[in-house]
Amino acid sequence: MLKWLGACATALLFAGVAGAQSQDDLLPVEQAFQVKASLAEPGRIALRIDIAPDYYLYRGRIKAKTAQDGLELGTLDLPPGIPEHDEFQGDVEIYRGSVAASLPYTLAQATSSASVTLTVQGCHEVDPKICYPPHPTTFTLDLPASATPAAAAAGAAPPASGLVNLGGAGGLVQGSAPLPPEQAFVFEAIALSPTRVLARWSMPKGYYLYRDKSDVAIAQGDGVVLGAPQWPKGTDHTDEHFGTVPVYFGEVELPLDLARDNGAAQAITLHAEYQGCQDDGLCYPVLQKDVVVNLPPANAAELAAAKASLAAPAAAPRRAVADA
Known part of the structure; x- marks a missing residue:
């Protein structure tokens, strides 16, 4: 008590x-x-x-x-x-x-x-x-020296110096100021089963996410290990810095299998790091977000199957994040 x-x-x-x-x-x-x-x-x-x-x-x-x-x-x-x-x-x-x-x-x-x-x-x-x-x-x-009451009230995005211009001399066009990061790239995650989580990024029109610069790991969890990510095929995109790389427009869902030491219901914290750009060439710095996912109880058969699946060579465990 x-x-x-x-x-x-x-x-x-x-x-x-x-x-x-x-x-x-x-x-x-x-x-x-x-x-x-x-x-x-x-x-x-x-x-x-x-x-x-x-x-x-x-x-x-x-x-x-x-x-x-x-x-x-x-x-x-x-x-x-x-x-x-x-x-x-x-x-x-x-x-x-x-x-x-x-x-x-x-x-x-x-x-x-x-x-x-x-x-x-x-x-x-x-x-x-x-x-x-x-x-x-x-x-x-x-607070930034350039911050004004109007900008703060509107929840304006960081000044251009906080973004990376990957579009050469083009830059932003009038009327296309970048969205705040949490609006440009919405990250969320839910439990699909006791041993599977679904991570999702949603981007409005005119924004895209880099596959190879996005990652999810366990920040907090009792004996929980993530399996290899199952990224869907992206759209090939060419820019002057990274060459031709896969990106996602609109929305991307990432299933994540996990192994657990015990079957008791628990909350885990996923730590996501990701990067994306606006279509006209301005790219955001690497963004980070922690999301809590409530895992339902798992029975012995589910625990055993999950561990066997992650032990396979094609599903090497992901690294863990100690501190975001």
Whole structure:
């Protein structure tokens, strides 16, 4: 049973945690839940929370706020969590391992930085089972000198210097400003079965994805290994830097077989790295995104078949990503 320690017992928690650390190796809250922030693009902040083993975070207890004049925050974009029933909070969603999120913002006036406080709350799930009080982390991010309130409000893409011009002198034509990365290349993944995942990229008209510069690996998973990707045939495309290479327009689906050490239902985190371009020659830098996939339970026969399939020479295991 978890010992719920509310805000009114904060002083007792700190004293209890300090004593428990020497006896039970409980981590300080800032080490149990490590918050990282970066500017994904003008108008959007990228957030990542690394969660130590044997700890978890409540999805509904992750909050962002700011006290900075002229800075307004949008709705925090969090992936679905793992459904759990908590004896104190009822049905909740939690995260283990890591979670990636994004936070839109708008500026009412020009400014060189943005100050945001992200508050999280989570628990230690093995003895001693305790929950920490809400823990705030304040970070300040430098904003591009060219950022304006209008550009941030519109969620504009990074300035041209953040893209790679692969089209020679042509460049962008008037009225074809590149989309923000998350709109130009939408990445998602779902479980097709206990031992198969489907990854998907969707691109609007006028954008394409490089096959040979795109990859998916396991960022977090208990005894889970990905098999070789089963890329479909792409469209041959020639550019001055890479020569003739396969690319995808519109949408591409990538089935991924996986092997598992145990059949219990679990959430895994896929880490995707990918690169693509706009038709007129401007290419994005390598993009990264983490997606949580909930795997259903697997029986013994399914586990054995998956391991046998991945053990075949044609299906050598993929590398694992330790930290995005």
